[in-house]
Amino acid sequence: MHGYDDARTASRALATEAVHAGRDDLARQGLHAPPIDLSTTYPSYDSRGEAARIDAFATTGAEPDGPPVYGRLGNPTVARFETALARLEGTEAAVAFASGMAALSAVLLARASMGLRHVVAVRPLYGCSDHLLTAGLLGSEVTWTDPAGIAEALRPDTGLVMVESPANPTLAEVDLRAVAHACGSVPLLADNTFATPVLQRPAEHGARLVLHSATKYLGGHGDVMAGVVACDEEFAGLLRQIRFATGGVLHPLAGYLLLRGLSTLPVRVRAASATAAELAGRLAADPRVARVHYPRIGGAMVAFEVHDDPHEVIAGVRLITPAVSLGSVDTLIQHPASISHRIVDENDRRGAGVSDRLLRMSVGLEDVDDLWADLDQALGARQRPERGAGNCATSHKTPAAAR
DSSP, X not given: OOSOSSGGGGGOOHXXXXXXXXXXXXXXXXXXXXXXXXXXBOOOSOHHHHHHHHHHHHHHOOOOSSXXXXXXXXXXXXXXXXXXXXXXXXXXXXXXXXXXXXXHHHHHHHHHTTTXXXXXXXXXXXXXXXXXXXXXXXSOEEEXXXXXXXXXXXXXXXXXXXXXXXXXXXOOOOOHHHHHHHHTTSOEEEEOTTTHHHHOOGGGGTOSEEEEETTTTTTOSSOOOOEEEEEOHHHHHHHHHHHHHHOOOOOHHHHHHHHHHHHTHHHHHHHHHHHHHHHHHHHHTOTTEEEEEOOTTOOSEEEEEESSOHHHHHHHOSSSEEOSOOXXXXXXXXXXXXXXXXXXXXXXXXXXXXXXXXXEEEOOXXXXXXXXXXXXXXXXXXXXXXXXXXXXXXXXXXXXXGO
């Protein structure tokens, strides 16, 4: 079910694709909601045919023709989500995994299987992604650089260049087209978790691999854990083989929830982005806030640094939920230096702009004035510094997608 079902779908708007992709065959089957297939195995009286299909999968990683074989090779419900996500990202295929880290691990293993263990990466990345690369847990070796240094950092054994834009947690952005050009023939992996295909489609800018922690905006309700890589069919075949061998499969119920989440993705992201832009403006004008980070492309994430103790802000929220993760319908706030990026070396963390006073907020769908009232009381009536040099808040603008 991967890729475009027919040429007509290529002209669909994103909002239409979000609702219909992966569901195009339902009406012909007399169905409205997609079914959930929970089978782990599937009967077949044609063992010769089964053998041929297994051989074909082992050779190319292509999904077996005909009925499913075994849950680790693929699942019809999960395949619907993969089809939909590929269409939203504008790629030939997508391969889903049990988590975002399982998805990234599969990419690293795929490149390592070709003897390409070296990775060039730009900080900041999600803390666990940083740790996986730095610790070499999968035998990889990483060279950290800035975007301008990517071309010089490439080696004959470089298998991957990895960036995250907007980045977790500082919301720093990179020019994906320029980075893809600097990569030459080395695949660029862009983590698109924060932007989602609503705000940015990295494949259109030259990224061969687009990574999502689907736990976040794609699911959108804080009740599913998953990861997915959108890519061309050739790389997807290799990822499916690795998923089959390592077992990092996505549960069918999670696949169903993700497909359901995609249907409201554009509405949720645009609504939350409008609120986030407004909150970023209010925070930037507040003397209790030292600096605000908000990306040029917009989005529902806001990061800000406070003059006083950030832990008191975390302890003081009442409507906003103090918790890790992001992309849910409710607003979450966390202290990256204590949680999401705690596993990153302190000097590396600070060097990437993740200060000890930085807070990361994932804005949900609540009323903006209610959220601001909660932030206002959590920031407290502490001694307020004078406006001017003490307040280095960055400028922000309302994203086009949220106007």
